[in-house]
Amino acid sequence: MALGPGSQTHADVLRSTIRGAGLKVTAPRVAVLDVLQHAPHSSAEQVFAEVRKSLSGTSAQAVYGILAAFTGAGLVRRFDPPDSPALFECRVGDNHHHLACIGCGLIQDVDCVIREAPCLTPSDDSGFTIFSAEVTFNGLCRTCQSNRAPQTA
Amino acid sequence: MALGPGSQTHADVLRSTIRGAGLKVTAPRVAVLDVLQHAPHSSAEQVFAEVRKSLSGTSAQAVYGILAAFTGAGLVRRFDPPDSPALFECRVGDNHHHLACIGCGLIQDVDCVIREAPCLTPSDDSGFTIFSAEVTFNGLCRTCQSNRAPQTA
DNA sequence: CAGTTGTTTTGACAGACTCAAAACAACTGC
DNA sequence: GCAGTTGTTTTGAGTCTGTCAAAACAACTG
Helix, strand or coil: CCCCCCCCCCHHHHHHHHHHCCCCCCHHHHHHHHHHHHCEEEHHHHHHHHHHCCCCCHHHHHHHHHHHHHHCCCCCCCCCCCCCCCEECCCCCCCCEEEEEECCCCCEECCCCCCCCCCCCCCCCCEEEEEEEEEEHHHHHHHHHHHHHCCCC | CCCCCCCHHHHHHHHHHHHHHCCCCHHHHHHHHHHHHCCEEHHHHHHHHHHHHHHCCCCCCHHHHHHHHHHCCCEEEECCCCCCCCCEEECCCCEEEEEECCCCCEEEECCCCCCCCCCCCCCCCCCCEEEEEEEEEEECCCCHHHHHHHCCC
């Protein structure tokens, strides 16, 4: 890839994404965003471990702070599956949902059939102003199904 | 209320509910189920505090164990809102969803318009066998809206 | 009423996350 | 470029939620 003077590296894109959200651009922030793009559904600790591979001086608290800042700025989405620490991903604003495997904890994205706002309009909002909806399907993934199927005793 | 020999007290109903789920009936279990019926969306600690009012000898670990047993038996439903410990409720199997207030943490039940399985059928289940769906709407409750509205600066 | 089985207590412990203050780095204007 | 301001990161301690294991105990069976 010949990168001419006008072209942007991947890191440049990350930087402008961060700045575009009104946040200062720092090395750990770029690293966190990069990790999240390559490994969605990561826990804070997983992000931390990945970031340390390139930026060994980064602290765990920095990662928590960055994830909180990104979540607040709408750059990443956080969700709390049962029996798991909070997970983070940067697919945001496209209204997709999650399949969670009860057996192995695998998380998979699913697009909603109704593209816009699925059950985003509850029958009775009780005066709430809804900002976002989190839809999580609990089930068993293909692998866990075959592992458990034999136990039909 | 004249309770004749054939009638059931509330405690009797609780006991047969527990036994019906294949679990042994014990005082702390009855108490936990009772608390959950009167105060849905309770955290483990809230349940523990309530239970101790009537059964002062009960331990926190017992409550955790009971909640886990009830959840496994399908008697109660557990869900994990962001920025909050896990909550428990005994409305189960009626496919209702939750409104969560970002401001004050208030949780409110909502019935789904589509009565059976709302987004319970994702567009692509990726080979998963779906057991249940958790739908959480994040927003601001009426009270928090009026508290924040003035800050239009 | 005794035996078996499962529950609860007790106490230690681990994981996820937060708080506060000092050291530090990014963006502003000069 | 360079200093100043503002916000970020580090460091270190600490909190909260929830887990594990073994012994004491209570509920259901016959």
